[in-house]
Amino acid sequence: MTTLRAHRGTDAAPGPAPSDDEETGTDRNSGRRRSRWHSRILNGGTGRWRRGRLIAVAAVLSALLMLAHSRIPNAFGNVGSLVETFLPWLWVSVPALLVLALARRSAIATVAVLLPALAWCSLFAGTLTDKRSGGGDVTVVSHNVHDENPDPQGTARALSSSGADLIALEELTPSSTSVYERVLAAAYPHHVAQGSIGLWSKYPLHDVKPLAIMPWTRALRATVDTPKGPLAVYAAHLASVRAHPSTGFATTWRDKTAGKLAAAVRAEPLPRVLVVGDFNGTTDDRALRPLTAQLKSAQATAGDGFGFSWPAAFPVARIDQILSRGVTPTASWTLPRTGSDHLPVAASLRW
Structure with a gap:
């Protein structure tokens, strides 16, 4: 007789099937994590x-x-x-x-x-590029020596040691003028001083005259007989500017003196012209355009950097200029600090 036996284990009936939620729970959690990760990436990128x-x-x-x-x-x-x-x-x-x-x-x-x-x-x-080159027929120095300079003698010696052919000085006083005349006499036998302006030269000067840009003399014109020919030189100290919260940047007097100097330069008959001095303004200033439009800036043409000249302790602006017409600037630079609140500026020029 055949005996029938019940088999358990692998042959046992399967339990209830898992629900849909149980099957997809892991996938959903993983999806949420991926979604949050993508959100952080996208939102972070968008936020930036x-x-x-x-x-x-x-x-x-x-x-x-x-x-x-x-x-x-x-x-x-x-x-x-x-x-x-x-x-x-x-x-x-x-x-x-x-x-x-x-x-x-x-x-x-x-x-x-x-x-x-x-x-x-x-x-x-x-x-910012160095545009200086060698050579030059005439070297000029311009310096606002400051009317309260405590050491005009030391300033004169420093300027003389520069070897310049021409030296133009601004803000001279009666007492300091005599000091500059004495110290510079040996190297610069030709000179003229009118009002607060002076010009010292290794070459003869003639046709000297003051320029009426202000009620008192702050500008002059002279012909310099250089070995290469006559050179008209204008040395000037334009009116000062003031900055005040209520009035702003007060330049009215400066602008008027610049216009008068520009008119004189425009009428100059000599083909070679040099204009130097303290302009109390930069060549970027539109108010000086009547003057700067006629002339070439030595610093812009043949300088190395901005050549800031004021204030001497920490220069922030180039307000002392050497401008020319009919001659070519070959180099432009500033000299070491003297007893003035300005740095001396220098340039070499070629016919």
Whole structure:
């Protein structure tokens, strides 16, 4: 007789099937984690482009300020001239904005900082190159010696040691003039001093006359008989400027004296002209354009860097100029500090 036995284990009946939720629970948790991860990535990336919009706007405005400085109106407080006086210093906006952009972790602000950097380079990259060359037929030095200079004798010796052929001095006083005449006499036998302006020369001077740019003498004109031919030299100290919160950048007197000097230079019959002195303004300042448009800046043409000349302790602006017409600047530089609040400026010129 055959015995039937019940088999358990593998042959046992299967239990109830798992529900759909149990089957997909792991997948759902994994999906949620992936979703959160993707959200962080996407939102983080988007955030970097959304953050720092104000910094980006400031960068764009800084670039526009540099490129459109000539369109800034002078109607109120001569703001345009003030910006142009210190125009090269707008570079400080680039590192300042870059630090803010990096601190904010803003991609859009970091990219926007490139705009003022490129704008500044387009204006001044060429200024930073060394354009000096050898040679030169005449070397000139111009120096505002400061009417309160405590050591005019030391200043005179420093200027004489420069080896310049011509030395123009501004802000002379009756007492200091006699010191410069005594110290410079051996090397510069020809000189003229009128009012607060003086010109010392290794070559003969004639046709000397004061220029009426102000009620008192702050400018003169002379013909220098150089070995290469006559050179008309204008030495001038334009009126001072003042900055005040209520009046702004006061340049009215300076601008008027610049216009009178420009008219005299325009009427000059000699083909070779040299204009030097303390202009209380930079060649970027539109108010000096009647003068600078006629002449070539030695610093811009043949300098190395900006050649800032004032104040002597920490120069921030080139307000002492050497300009020319009919001769070619070959080099331009500043001399070491004297007892003045200005640095002496120098240039070599070639016929």
